[in-house]
Amino acid sequence: MNGAASAAFLARLEPRTDVRESARQPAWLRELRRAAWQWLAEQGLPTAKDEAWKYTRVAPILAIPFQAAEAGARRHLSAAMVERLVGDYGGSRLVFVNGHFASELSVLTSLPPGARLSNLAALLQADAAADDGVLDALFTHASRTQPQAFTALNAALAEDGAFIQIPAHTTVEAPIHLVFLSDAGATPLAAHSRALVQLGAGSRATLVESHVGNGVYLGNALTEVVLEAGAVLEHYQLQNQSTAAFHIGLLSVRQAEGSRLAAHSLALGGLLARQEVRVLLEGHGAEVALNGLYLPRGEQHLDNQTCIEHLAPRCTSRELYKGVIDGRGHGVFDGRIIVRPGAVKTDARQTIKNLLLSDSAQANAQPRLEILADDVQCAHGAAVGQLDEQAIFYLRSRGIPLAEARALLTYAFVSEMLDLIRLAPLRARVEQLVAAQLRGLEVAA
16 A cells, blocks of 8 residues: 555545535534644555554545445335344344435334434434534544544534433343445445444443445444443444445443443454454453454455453453454454453453354454453464364264364354354344355355
8 A cells, every 4th residue: 555545545445625624513523633634644554564464455536436425315225125134133123325314214212311322413303403512422422532544534514424422320121223234336435334332320221233235335333332320231243244345343431330241253254344442441340351253265364353342440351252264264353351450350251263264364453451450361362274184084983074063163163252142133133144144154164
């Protein structure tokens, strides 16, 4: 990648002045967009010199003449088609097509008193009228504290997204489902989706994100979550994009005292996909569990980046990621656990395991610990291997064909991750998707 390619890519997507400075946007958002675009113009997109991107090159993204996605026709989509595509989990569903809210495809069910579920564009228009900056702190944290190219691109260009606010001591029983659907048609499109989630003290909720689509497109997703004291969130992200598509995602989380997060990342689709998770454990006794499963095959490149910062005493973090890689697929995991000064009694564990099913499959695993405090318990480990030949021989000696024996052992490897999905209808759906993916691996075996 070179500077000229980056400049050309940004020029195709640069927002029109009348849109960026629209009176329908609050002043703080106009300033955020201006600053983000200025940062991009100065810094450009990642190159091979960027340590965090050394295994993932953005040159394939820059080579495609993406056009900014606009609100418009849904190309014969219906609510029933969306449900077949992403499932129905019994609660509210907000659907965004090419980054824009599709009310006719969405389903809103009753929520507890005080809970809010809306699309951001409507709220931002209301905020512009009042110009009181209610959304400012939530909307701008990731962009201002840890700027990076695709986060800045999202800040500059995202026009809509989801807003979820759960008041203190409130439980939302039914899962909330956010669907980000890209429908590119004949023209490669770039869509930038946003989600802001705030759980009040002692509240509980389950959130599912589905990222799917058709054609050649770039999905650039940013989800920001704030968990106040004692809040509990079960978060699932299913990335099943078109295998001709590109997906860049960031989940940014801040956790207060005693809050708990379980975040599950499931990556099946995309020609090139990169999912980043950042967690700040800001309050005493906060807990986080990050679980990830990725299955690249063919020419797929699936990259997982995690960073958990322990900022307060007695916080707990657990990470378990598994990859199954076939064909010429490439799986990447780079995970950091940082224990800041004063974060005593930290308990952190990180494990990454990769299973290679072909001679040309690649895996890169880099678990890292940065410990700047005393009196902590921290450990990490990584393993890369192939199917056990003795186990295959044992199954074949019982009359099981080779391909089926390989599929059984592979499914056994991933089943631990599937069992961690507590939402039963989602677990059943993911089991079907994984089984279908493994049948493809079986054929290739």
